[in-house]
Amino acid sequence: MSTSVQNAGSGTAAAPGKPVGELIFALIIVSIGVLGFVAGAGIQTPPSASDIGPRAFPFAVSGLLLVVGAGLVFQVLRGHRGAADEGEDVDLDAKTDxxxxxxxxxxxxxxxxxxxxxxxxxxxxxxxxxxxxxxxxxxxxxxxxxxxxxxxxxxxxxxxxxxxxxxxxxxxxxxxxxx
Amino acid sequence: MCSVDNFLLLMEGFATAMQPMYLLFALGGVLVGTAVGVLPGIGPAMTVALLMPITYSLEPTAAIIVFAGIYYGGMYGGSTTSILLNTPGESSSIVTALEGNKMAKAGRGAAALATAAVGSFVAGTIATVLLSFVAPYVAAFAVQIGPVEYVALMIVAFLTVGALLGSSVLRGLASLGLGLFIALVGFDALTAQQRYTFGSPFLADGIDVVLVAVALFAVGEALYVASRLRHGPIKVIPVTGGWTSWLRKEDLRRSWKPWLRGTMIGFPVGTIPAGGADVATFLSYASERKLAKGEHKKQFGKGAIEGVAGPEAANNAAAAGVLVPLLTLGIPTTATAAMMLVAFQRYQIPVGPQLFESNSTLVWALIASLYVGNLMLLVLNLPLVGIWVKILQIPRPYLYAGILVFAVLGAFSVNFTPIDVIILLIVGILGFFMRRYGYPIAPMVVGLILGPIFESQLRRSLAISQGDPVALVQSPVAATIYVVLIIIFALSLLLKRRQRQFEAMVAANADASDVVRGTATVSGSDAAVATTATPADPPNREDTGR
Incomplete structure (x- = not known):
């Protein structure tokens, strides 16, 4: 198990290549959020349900993904890159194989x-x-x-x-x- | 509940844990745990996930003892790697690497290993004692709280886990959200409605937690390491001399206070959801550095034994601390604790405040096994350290190929269908990209496991209040929890920031540039090693060879 360590500043030093892939990944998170709302609208709520029903929590999670994903897209566009995971066997200077x-x-x-x-x-x-x-x-x-x-x-x-x-x-x- | 009762229950726990069969299981657990702690690329959370199939055939007590042994063992093993391996490692061990690796290069590796092992033992034992006496009281308090308070506790747990287990708050929260989302797939437990199944019968039963965890930890890690495998020989710093001579009187004199201080820092930090052992080790290191005087202070950054003794103790004490919220509230704050919760769920043991009452034999046997495991680990790590050094040298292609084989084994044995292996691969590829782009894995696993519990508690609270969300904050206890935990959250965030600044500072310091990489040039690191290295270790100098 490993958690990454942020280097000084925005961490650009550790991030490899152009941020296209990272941007796509952030956009995928946004689209999962959108998908969550679209597909979540189809969840049936039985009239007998005494609580908030099976739809509310999926909407909340989708909302979280949407907001956080949008924030990440913004961050990546502004040049704040994620710090790639470190490890004893990982050579961060190597090109992706x-x-x-x-x-x-x-x-x-x-x-x-x-x-x-x-x-x-x-x-x-x-x-x-x-x-x-x-x-x-x-x-x-x-x-x-x-x-x-x-x-x-x-x-x-x-x-x-x-x-x-x-x-x-x-x-x-x-x-x-x-x- | 009085403490005499608890003491008797603990003694009964010992009676269970000391049975030869359970001793054997504990030994197996700590052996596996130390091995995976030593090995790069594989940790206790991944191992518990991979070994989940044993819950099919072992009885609950045996399996939980094995998993607890792996958890504690992993904490010991990690220090050996960061002291002896000449490459930088994970952030939770980076503090140990700062001083320990320097000591090893200066020919004092044996002392570093010894103070880490003894410190881990001292801290582990004291923290387990604290766990035995604190946990029952927390549990007694926790049984009185209702779903509203639960929701409060879990929201804070989500926040801290999402925001602190990683380097970027947004990425941690995204990871948490992905976990919560995957947990939603399948039938809703309360209304039996299908959610996000897209008409597929495979998705209707939901995506198995173990499958996702194994995929993220094992397959994701193997693919990621493969993409950037460090080639060339594995450089392990040799340790010389018999183990009895490792800890000299002077070392002991300098170590015992950091051990105790590390314990006192580690246990509370582990108990509150403040980002786990990572923060504890950093706090301990920073305080040892501050408290050191004169000649000893100058050694910091060049191999001060206090900088190994304190953080290693804090690390193990935090591991015991993490078990407090897990066993008393059913709230895991680290990935390994989350996997242990899954093991309880596999046995249909309800984890939460009732655990101490409904399964007291199991819980006390588990706690007793921690004492025993600690003792075993001390023996395993002092005289037998040579074995672990051998394991450290296992060829990396075999290591990661083996991790993949274990992963497909774990995936296939979830439902005994090859489709799960394909899902394993897909989620594994997700894990690969998460590592690549700096998304922490642990929040996703915690979200995956806590999500369904959180939703049912949330809906139960709202059913009681007839849908009025204000009720969620109206209970005085819940309100207190929010206030107290928001303070803890803010403090931890502050601390995390300090830690990052500190790491950046250390990285900027040429002395440590070969430990924290990516900021200094290669020639700089070479020069730094040359200045600190003694003639005793010429073969290990060339970091540039990697």
Whole structure:
């Protein structure tokens, strides 16, 4: 868990690139607020309701998002940028490596589609192998061994010992891996 | 409720917590907690979220003891990282890094580790004693308050959490609003009306809290770190000598007062929703710096042991303090406390003022396990520090790949459907952009968890007053809560500002430029290290290599 530290001044030093993305993000917050009002108008209030009904609080939250989002748009336009999150492994001076982010997201998506046909351990091993490779771990065979061992250990601990029903896939029939 | 009763209940708690099985669970919790505290990119809140599946098979007491162990363990582990790792870390440990990292570079790493561990133990134990005696009284008071007062307490909790857990007030509030919004999706608990489900059956049941938390903490963090991964070797400052010789008489003499002062600062700050341990460590550091005299004062910024002892004690005392509002009011003020509240909800244990009465065995076993856990942590962190240093060196690709695997495990085991893994990814991408643009994550998680409770209390109060909002501030108790807490809020905001100025000042000071980054040039930081480093640590000087 990490919270960011504001640097001196507006924090522009830590913020990367042009503020286009940041502006879009603030605008998305505004639009969620708008969406909250539009979609919230469709919430039915039963006539029997004795209290303020199910619509009032959603409106309040949408109002909060709208006001805060607008404030943020204003701030970003005036050049007050957010301070990007810091961390021991984060190099704030590095350029954003979108390719690696894309690869990781892709492997998580792939994993979601593999759990059912292949079973959890195999799908998890593929995710670990792919993610470690994307992040630059070499050689591939050590990644593979680590991935398989980790997947088997997790399947054994969580499905076998703790009774979490992870589909065992090809391990079906081995009692220690749950099922 | 008299204190003798409480003492007896605490003793019963010990009788439960000392059973071999629970001792084992506590040990497991503090081990995992220290490990994740040491590891960058993963913290106690994320770990509790990731381990939520254990609530399916463990009984409540065991699971809560594990989670409490993780919470305390994380506080110990963090100091090891900030003292020994030659890269800047998180803001809650940045104060320790200021002096601790300098001590380590000057070959005094062992003393820094020792004063942090012993200080954490002293503070953790005293704060747990305070928790045992303060909490029942707060709970006894809290059972008398009604929904109106609750609304007052929660509004203030929202405000402080949103405004203080981060560097920008607006961004914190936006994060809080996003959490509240996601919590609205699904059926309204009171009228069974669908809200923001857009006709989708997947959204009708709402979006699971654990799923969102895991996505924000784990996937968001992994994607964010991946986007800016620090390459090159991991530089850990070596520690020499046997651990028994670490804390010399002189060190002890300089440390014990900061330990106690840190405790006295940390516990109350943790209790009130003032931004958690972060503010406590800063306050302790600032006061130690002010109180130091002569030669010791000059050491500040170059490795003063008081600057490690005080903040580390404050950090752990604040952790115990946070449990007071959590256990007595059901109000979490940090992300980890929010995840512990989720664990209670999983077991359908109502968290709030009734907790001390309805589940007294569980609560007292939990408190007793904190004493035990603290003792275990002292042993784990002094003689066994070498193990944690090894963990610190785990290759980062494996660390973050492993975090992703744990995240999909946690997501899949919520409902056992792969769709949840896809939702995990989507919310994770949201978490990535939040980190990128400086939005704090913790307010969102707190909003997500407290939102539904807040709405039901709000509507209950308004149903009683027949829709008259003035009733929300008319009760004398509620009015008092608002006034008192607005003062606390204003003070905390002021403090936060002071802290920022202070950090900026430290950053501007070339001495610390390699701790607080982004403001000084690389050559400046290099020169600063060269002036403070002793010949004992040549391999760790080159910060520029990162």
């Amino acid at each position: 979108w390719l690696t982010v894309g690869k990781l997201a892709g492997f998580v998506l792939l994993h979601a589609f593999l759990i059912v046909p292949l079973g959890w351990p195999l799908a998890a091993a593929i995710l670990f192998f792919g993610a470690a490779w994307s992040l630059g771990a070499r050689p591939w065979w050590r990644n593979l061994v680590t991935a398989v061992v980790l997947a088997l250990v997790l399947q054994f601990v969580f499905a076998g010992l703790l009774g979490v029903s992870l589909p065992p896939g090809f391990l079906e029939g081995f009692g220690v891996f749950g099922g």
